[in-house]
Amino acid sequence: MTEQTTLSLPHRFAAGDPSAPILLLLHGTGGDENDLIPLRAALDPAAGYLSPRGPVRERGAARWFRRLAEGVFDHEDVVVRANQLADFVLEAREAYGLHDRRLVAVGFSNGANIAAAMLLLRPEVVPESILFAAMSPLPDPPEQDLNGARVFLSSGASDPMAPVESADLLVKTLRTRKADVSLHRHLRGHGIAPDDVAAARAWLAARTR
Ligand code: MLT
Numbered sequence: 001m002t003e004q005t006t007l008s009l010p011h012r013f014a015a016g017d018p019s020a021p022i023l024l025l026l027h028g029t030g031g032d033e034n035d036l037i038p039l040r041a042a043l044d045p046a047a048g049y050l051s052p053r054g055p056v057r058e059r060g061a062a063r064w065f066r067r068l069a070e071g072v073f074d075h076e077d078v079v080v081r082a083n084q085l086a087d088f089v090l091e092a093r094e095a096y097g098l099h100d101r102r103l104v105a106v107g108f109s110n111g112a113n114i115a116a117a118m119l120l121l122r123p124e125v126v127p128e129s130i131l132f133a134a135m136s137p138l139p140d141p142p143e144q145d146l147n148g149a150r151v152f153l154s155s156g157a158s159d160p161m162a163p164v165e166s167a168d169l170l171v172k173t174l175r176t177r178k179a180d181v182s183l184h185r186h187l188r189g190h191g192i193a194p195d196d197v198a199a200a201r202a203w204l205a206a207r208t209r
Pocket of ligand 1: 029
């Protein structure tokens with residue numbers, strides 16, 4: 001069942017099975033809160049979801065933070081918006097009574113980038129992330145201890161929008177801070193293919209609360 005409570009970001013929510021995780025679904029540029037909902041069934045049919053809409057508009061397209069050009073981020077806005085999203089998650093945990101639920105961010109492209117920023121800045125809010133086509137979102141994130149954080153990152157060797165160099169920098173940044181990172185490198189471009197989803201599903205199932 002989908003519920004909608006008034007919170008600081010428009011969103012969709014479904015509780016799922018109480019013993020399964022809640023997936024925080026974060027769409028890419030131009031998407032909305034409906035986009036990634038089909039991924040829930042592919043990753044874990046018992047899972048619930050919390051699926052907000054990005055608060056920034058770029059010529060009408062919803063995003064999670066401002067950018068100056070493609071791949072050139074407004075880093076001050078990345079920090080502000082990562083905190084905004086973290087605050088929304090805490091608000092939703094309270095509103096929907098999710099205190100004991102395992103919460104896993106699942107982001108694509110711009111949604112993966114804000115999930116990575118939130119993990120680097122506020123790791124206690126959502127310590128597990130599945131990142132499809134992510135880049136390094138911040139040039140100089142704080143030296144936090146991310147021991148206990150778990151990240152699955154899928155990255156395309158031919159992705160012109162999230163280049164491997166930037167994805168590799170993100171992996172290095174996370175591992176230097178002691179996060180447990182599984183890198184799934186494929187040969188395709190910017191997207192989510194069935195084998196990426198299968199790898200993410202196996203990663204998600206490998207740990208239960
Ligand atoms: C971003 O702006 O986050 C990345 O360039 C990916 C995109 O949304 O196009």
